[in-house]
Amino acid sequence: MRVGGLQRWTSIDFPGRLAAVVFCQGCPWRCSYCQNPELLDARVEPQLAWEEVIAxxxxxxxxxxxxxxxxxxxxxxxxxxxxxxxxRALGFEVALHTSGMYPQRLREVLPLVDWIGLDVKAPWHRLDALTASRDSASRVLDSLLQVLVSRVAHECRTTWSPELFPLEELHTLTEELSTLGVKRWCLQQCRGGTLPHPAPWRGDLALFAQRFESFEFRAA
Incomplete structure (x- = not known):
């Protein structure tokens, strides 16, 4: 494992659990608002040896x-x-944060995972441009459908601001996710992005909440 960092304690990244976070080095996508750009390059020297994490x-x-x-x-x-x-052999539960770019690899680890946070970064027709990678939409949709039928506890998340894509398309995306069977959805404000005027925006949030069993808005 190429480990880019270790957060030794968190109460928010694995719902209902106290956990440590292992940050894995490397990502093939190049989203403009990436929260951890220092982790993109897979060739960077690991910050920790896997043996240190296990210890x-x-x-x-x-x-x-x-x-x-x-x-x-x-x-x-x-x-x-x-x-x-x-x-797992040490007695810990396992959570996975993924963007869904490797559906076949996701299929292989599903039996080892207790909870998944799956990023659905944008409407399907915008994913290739946002990630700077071809065939992103088909791969994310494949991963999403696998998660939905796996019965593994999960949450879908979308990071958004009007600079990324219009509010109308965000509504369309939530309708599609709800129709597919997504029950838990989190909307995250894009770091550095703006939001619509507060008055009508509250109405949008209320509509989102109606479409899912569980909805959360996380401001930047």
Missing amino acids: FLRGRRGLLDGVVFSGGEPLLQAALPAAMAEV
Whole structure:
């Protein structure tokens, strides 16, 4: 595993669990608003050896509930299934943050995962431009459908501001996700992005909440 960082404690990245976050180095997508640009280049020297992460986790048994594999894009790394299995063998639950770019690799790790946070970054027709990668939409949709039928607990997330795509398209995306069977959806404000005027925006948030069993808005 190429580890770009380790957050030793979090209560928000794995719902209902106290967890550590392993940040995996490398991501093939180039989203303009990336929150962790230092993790994009897979060739960067790892910040920690995987053995150091395991040593830390051994000392946190009974104190932490789980481990989150985030990124970057964790599924980029061929060593991920073995790393998840090793974490589970220590008694921890496992969460995965992914953008859904590797549906086949996702299929392989689903039996090892207790919770998934899946990014649906934009309406399908905009994904290639946003990620600077071809065939993004088909891969994300494949991953989403796998998650929905897997019965693994999950949440879909979309990062948005009007600079990325219009509010009308955000509504269309939420309708499509709800129709597909998404129950939990989180809207995240794009860091540095603006939001519509507060008065009508409250109405939009209320409509989003009606479309899902669980809805959360996270401001930047």
